[in-house]
Amino acid sequence: MKTLYLLRHAHSDPAELGQDDHDRTLSARGEHESENLGDFMREQNLFPDAAFCSTSTRTRETLRIATARLFGGQGGLSSRFEKSLYLAHPETILDEIREADDRFDSIVIVGHNPGLEDIAEKLAEAHGETIGKFPPSTLAVFECDIDEWQNFSVRKTRLKTVFMP
Numbered sequence: 001m002k003t004l005y006l007l008r009h010a011h012s013d014p015a016e017l018g019q020d021d022h023d024r025t026l027s028a029r030g031e032h033e034s035e036n037l038g039d040f041m042r043e044q045n046l047f048p049d050a051a052f053c054s055t056s057t058r059t060r061e062t063l064r065i066a067t068a069r070l071f072g073g074q075g076g077l078s079s080r081f082e083k084s085l086y087l088a089h090p091e092t093i094l095d096e097i098r099e100a101d102d103r104f105d106s107i108v109i110v111g112h113n114p115g116l117e118d119i120a121e122k123l124a125e126a127h128g129e130t131i132g133k134f135p136p137s138t139l140a141v142f143e144c145d146i147d148e149w150q151n152f153s154v155r156k157t158r159l160k161t162v163f164m165p
Contacts, residue, residue, distance in 0.1 A: 002144040004097065004157065005048050005108035007066075008116050010034045010137040010165075012058040022086060026061045033137035033165045034062045038069025040163050046141060047071075049103075050078040052096050053110040054085040062137070063110050078104070085111045090118045100149040107149075126154045131162055139163040 010030030015021055026034065041047070047070065053063050060081065067076050084092055093115050100107050109116070117134035123142055124131045131140060141160040146152055 002146050003106035004142045004144055006116050006120050006140045007108055007110045008134055008136055008138050009059040009062040022056045025057050031065060034065035035069050037137055038066035041070045048106040048108040051108045053081050055081045055083045056086050059110045087112050088115045090115050093119055097152050098150050102148050123154055123157045124159045127158055129159050137165040
């Protein structure tokens with residue numbers, strides 16, 4: 001049994017004049033949301049083993065703040081930062097999941113919409129559930145009836161919980 005966490009980055013500041021979207025930082029609201037997310041995960045005993053994160057500043061900051069709260073400054077996740085996850089299409093995200101190292105029983109994908117929302121909704125709908133909108137700082141947790149990530153498929157997942165700020 002594996003666990004998949006899908007996490008959309010927290011609220012970010014608008015781009016400044018001439019600033020690349022990739023370099024946008026979290027807003028004060030986003031920082032607070034990331035703290036709340038980490039607290040929720042700790043309270044619910046949701047401790048992923050590894051993170052695959054977009055290289056954007058706002059996804060990296062979301063991951064850093066949430067995991068600091070989750071792990072209380074003690075250790076953390078094995079993290080990999082992937083340019084391919086920046087504004088990734090659902091197929092790219094699914095490829096990342098299927099290529100995950102099997103030594104990790106649980107992984108968190110930290111990324112962007114619309115890709116994350118599309119995958120989360122597809123996974124939930126496969127079992128008659130719905131998530132709907134996937135606003136910033138949303139976390140969806142899925143139990144996966146697999147032993148190897150390469151066998152990940154929609155029909156082998158079940159929605160466990162959703163956190164929305």
